[in-house]
Amino acid sequence: MKKQTFLLGFSIILFFFSLTITKAQSPEQNLEKLGIALPKVSPPVANYVNAVRVGNLLYLAGKGPSKPDGSYITGKLGKDLSIEQGYEAAKLVAIAHISVLKAELGDLKKVKRIVKVLGMVNCLDTFADQPKVINGYSDMMVAIFGEKGKHARSAVGMYALPMNIAVEVEVIVEIED
Amino acid sequence: MKKQTFLLGFSIILFFFSLTITKAQSPEQNLEKLGIALPKVSPPVANYVNAVRVGNLLYLAGKGPSKPDGSYITGKLGKDLSIEQGYEAAKLVAIAHISVLKAELGDLKKVKRIVKVLGMVNCLDTFADQPKVINGYSDMMVAIFGEKGKHARSAVGMYALPMNIAVEVEVIVEIED
Amino acid sequence: MKKQTFLLGFSIILFFFSLTITKAQSPEQNLEKLGIALPKVSPPVANYVNAVRVGNLLYLAGKGPSKPDGSYITGKLGKDLSIEQGYEAAKLVAIAHISVLKAELGDLKKVKRIVKVLGMVNCLDTFADQPKVINGYSDMMVAIFGEKGKHARSAVGMYALPMNIAVEVEVIVEIED
Numbered sequence: 442m443k444k445q446t447f448l449l450g451f452s453i454i455l456f457f458f459s460l461t462i463t464k465a466q467s468p469e470q471n472l473e474k475l476g477i478a479l480p481k482v483s484p485p486v487a488n489y490v491n492a493v494r495v496g497n498l499l500y501l502a503g504k505g506p507s508k509p510d511g512s513y514i515t516g517k518l519g520k521d522l523s524i525e526q527g528y529e530a531a532k533l534v535a536i537a538h539i540s541v542l543k544a545e546l547g548d549l550k551k552v553k554r555i556v557k558v559l560g561m562v563n564c565l566d567t568f569a570d571q572p573k574v575i576n577g578y579s580d581m582m583v584a585i586f587g588e589k590g591k592h593a594r595s596a597v598g599m600y601a602l603p604m605n606i607a608v609e610v611e612v613i614v615e616i617e618d
Numbered sequence: 619m620k621k622q623t624f625l626l627g628f629s630i631i632l633f634f635f636s637l638t639i640t641k642a643q644s645p646e647q648n649l650e651k652l653g654i655a656l657p658k659v660s661p662p663v664a665n666y667v668n669a670v671r672v673g674n675l676l677y678l679a680g681k682g683p684s685k686p687d688g689s690y691i692t693g694k695l696g697k698d699l700s701i702e703q704g705y706e707a708a709k710l711v712a713i714a715h716i717s718v719l720k721a722e723l724g725d726l727k728k729v730k731r732i733v734k735v736l737g738m739v740n741c742l743d744t745f746a747d748q749p750k751v752i753n754g755y756s757d758m759m760v761a762i763f764g765e766k767g768k769h770a771r772s773a774v775g776m777y778a779l780p781m782n783i784a785v786e787v788e789v790i791v792e793i794e795d
Numbered sequence: 796m797k798k799q800t801f802l803l804g805f806s807i808i809l810f811f812f813s814l815t816i817t818k819a820q821s822p823e824q825n826l827e828k829l830g831i832a833l834p835k836v837s838p839p840v841a842n843y844v845n846a847v848r849v850g851n852l853l854y855l856a857g858k859g860p861s862k863p864d865g866s867y868i869t870g871k872l873g874k875d876l877s878i879e880q881g882y883e884a885a886k887l888v889a890i891a892h893i894s895v896l897k898a899e900l901g902d903l904k905k906v907k908r909i910v911k912v913l914g915m916v917n918c919l920d921t922f923a924d925q926p927k928v929i930n931g932y933s934d935m936m937v938a939i940f941g942e943k944g945k946h947a948r949s950a951v952g953m954y955a956l957p958m959n960i961a962v963e964v965e966v967i968v969e970i971e972d
Contacts, residue, residue, distance in 0.1 A: 490769065
């Protein structure tokens, strides 16, 4: 009898423990935990839209590293900005894309997978660490979406970007039905 | 009786009026109205094809600004060409893509959505107005396809493009079933 | 009776002949015939993955020209490398992607279509033969997958690529259900 009570108690503890480990944080909770307030989505700068959905794929327009005041981080890696500054800029691009996703989907839990990232770094031709810069984008996506945030990626060096922004990224996202 | 006749007449007028406002111009009519004759599709310059369809998505190969005589607009923005000349070049790239769509689909009404555009501008590193150049492409797509022509987009600056063409664009298009 | 025997024999010959002409080489056989041993898949250099599948599409991360010893072909076209050397580098990128496909799919016969290629060439701004370089990638894909290897493509010139690699390519592949 005593043994049964023990087993029952142990099972109840296991049950609640499993609840704890399977209760993943929502992307919104992850944002809050990191102290990130999503900025207002910046309007497209021309005759296009921020996102187009086809089936369960969402194609997002290229975004740059916009600061909370709406201005952009500008300059070239290898000349004006350090790798760390580029990394921080790439994080801001990820936040800009997450803002677009939030505006499009309402609930970030509808993100099924960050599928494909093209990360473009404004840099000198002697700069060879584009991956370390775009890691700012990738790390932020994984911090917010967990395993769903892991994507296929290219990271390349650009000669010129609009308004001399430091980083531009475009992304394809899979959405829950 | 008179009132009934009036109501009948009014209904008939409403009916024809509704016909008028719902009869959207076809893309082909829009091309004609703008005096645009679609050029012959230029063959791929190597071991690839102009378009690949997967499900209801059509992936188009990158195209350049080909003039009616088959030659290309070449040169770098910020040095050889003005923004206006770049804008006109980007319009020619849109027309080249519409030619490919016409050849693939027969009827441009089968275009459901211009989904995603990557606009690449041959330019100096001091040139920061890539969006104003690629607007030539975007504006043309919206002029021909209306709301269906509005796409997600990136516009970036390239160090070098094949044959020194001024603009190259690649695009993904959604097709009606 | 003799005529029937003749017809039977003729049918049997036809049957075996049809077997011969419908038995296409498998991609693995094509690799073997060309003496290509697939290298081990190089791990992603950061917080991302080599491939993401959505429905029947596989998005592959950008890859560079890795040699059998794991090092990369580096340098700029128009300065450090000839077109032929660039072509050979692009072939190595194709082999790197085929290695990823083999690791993801097990059997390369599951490749239904190489859909879309973005070929990026590290080069000078005076270099205009990006298509001739990326042909190394395209020709290899067609050599291994036949008609299924023919893709839509863009070939462009980059100012800088990670680790100064000569070529980087990203690709979308359609997979059999």
